Amino acid sequence: MKVFVAGATGAIGRQLVPRLVDAGHEVHGMTRHASKQQLLRDMGAEPVVADALDADQVAQAVARAHPEVIVHELTAIGPMDLRHFDRAFATTNRLRTEGTDHLLSAGQAVGVERFVAQSFFAAYERTGGSVKSEEDSFGPDPAREMRETVAAIRHVEEAVLAATWTEGIVLRYGGFYGPGTSLGPGGEQTEAVRRRRFPLMGKGSGVWSFIHIADAAEATVAAVEHGRRGVYNIVDDEPAPIAEWLPVLARTLGAKQPMHLPRFVGRLLTGEVGDVMMTELRGASNAKAKRELGWTPSHSSWRDGFAGLAS
Numbered sequence: 001m002k003v004f005v006a007g008a009t010g011a012i013g014r015q016l017v018p019r020l021v022d023a024g025h026e027v028h029g030m031t032r033h034a035s036k037q038q039l040l041r042d043m044g045a046e047p048v049v050a051d052a053l054d055a056d057q058v059a060q061a062v063a064r065a066h067p068e069v070i071v072h073e074l075t076a077i078g079p080m081d082l083r084h085f086d087r088a089f090a091t092t093n094r095l096r097t098e099g100t101d102h103l104l105s106a107g108q109a110v111g112v113e114r115f116v117a118q119s120f121f122a123a124y125e126r127t128g129g130s131v132k133s134e135e136d137s138f139g140p141d142p143a144r145e146m147r148e149t150v151a152a153i154r155h156v157e158e159a160v161l162a163a164t165w166t167e168g169i170v171l172r173y174g175g176f177y178g179p180g181t182s183l184g185p186g187g188e189q190t191e192a193v194r195r196r197r198f199p200l201m202g203k204g205s206g207v208w209s210f211i212h213i214a215d216a217a218e219a220t221v222a223a224v225e226h227g228r229r230g231v232y233n234i235v236d237d238e239p240a241p242i243a244e245w246l247p248v249l250a251r252t253l254g255a256k257q258p259m260h261l262p263r264f265v266g267r268l269l270t271g272e273v274g275d276v277m278m279t280e281l282r283g284a285s286n287a288k289a290k291r292e293l294g295w296t297p298s299h300s301s302w303r304d305g306f307a308g309l310a311s
């Protein structure tokens with residue numbers, strides 16, 4: 001198939017493009033930078049230079065490539081600041097709202113058969129069971145500093161699922177780890193754990209779902225090839241509370257064990273977003289993706305996957 005990848009040069013894009021090419025697809029990879037065209041060629045893709053926030057550029061780029069599938073992996077996440085979460089995600093939020101709309105209308109103009117878009121597992125309601133399926137709702141009360149980010153995630157999901165002229169597919173990825181991610185060699189989160197700047201707050205009861213970046217790419221190939229309209233959690237088999245995974249990660253990285261902070265102190269330092277993520281977050285189940293995409297993560301648990309982060 002002809003596949004147009006927006007975000008082809010990013011952490012997920014660099015894993016996804018070569019896999020699509022190996023599977024026999026003709027890939028058109030988008031970047032803003034003429035200087036990254038060679039990188040795309042080296043991955044086997046046809047480079048397309050366009051700014052996702054410019055509707056005309058996107059329309060022209062998609063019209064020229066005339067793809068059968070569009071994959072939306074656009075993000076631009078700034079340095080993490082839990083107290084100003086929406087600020088760190090401001091450009092990503094534009095890519096998930098305006099960027100999504102530009103790609104959808106460009107895709108509709110050429111009649112794409114599938115539209116696959118990136119979402120994130122962390123917006124599920126924070127009551128009830130600790131592991132959520134795609135049927136579960138988003139929480140009605142996101143932390144104040146992440147309201148715009150959750151609203152942008154809702155936008156991308158609703159717009160893609162409402163696109164009845166195509167097979168609209170939403171992939172709620174777990175927290176990425178592995179090469180090129182913030183939890184990879186030299187990544188922001190890896191370094192925070194290494195330097196003991198990633199504390200355990202309260203009971204560390206926030207449940208996180210992870211996915212190795214290569215497994216995320218494999219699931220995306222499956223969605224491109226035979227996904228059906230709907231939402232899929234793309235996470236590993238073992239959602240786990242921070243109290244369980246953070247000490248293992250610290251040990252793997254050869255770092256000191258994380259500091260323990262009482263919940264109220266942690267909240268003072270990291271705000272409501274930090275508190276929610278460290279103590280209330282819910283994980284996600286991958287049962288539907290396994291069943292319907294025929295996909296299984298090769299790193300079935302972060303326990304094995306994190307071992308690859310040891311230096």
Ligand SMILES: NC(=O)c1ccc[n+]([C@@H]2O[C@H](COP(=O)([O-])OP(=O)(O)OC[C@H]3O[C@@H](n4cnc5c(N)ncnc54)[C@H](OP(=O)(O)O)[C@@H]3O)[C@@H](O)[C@H]2O)c1
Nearest residue numbers: 007008009010011031032051052074075076077176181182
């Ligand atoms: N996914 C999440 O919700 C999430 C949450 C927390 C942390 N993280 C971490 O954050 C990392 C992602 O970092 P990142 O956001 O800097 O992404 P990235 O991996 O660098 O990828 C961003 C992609 O979007 C493209 N892009 C951005 N703005 C664009 C625009 N206006 N027009 C066209 N293309 C555009 C970039 O292309 P060019 O630069 O080539 O133009 C690039 O291909 C992940 O590895 C993960 O570890 C992710």
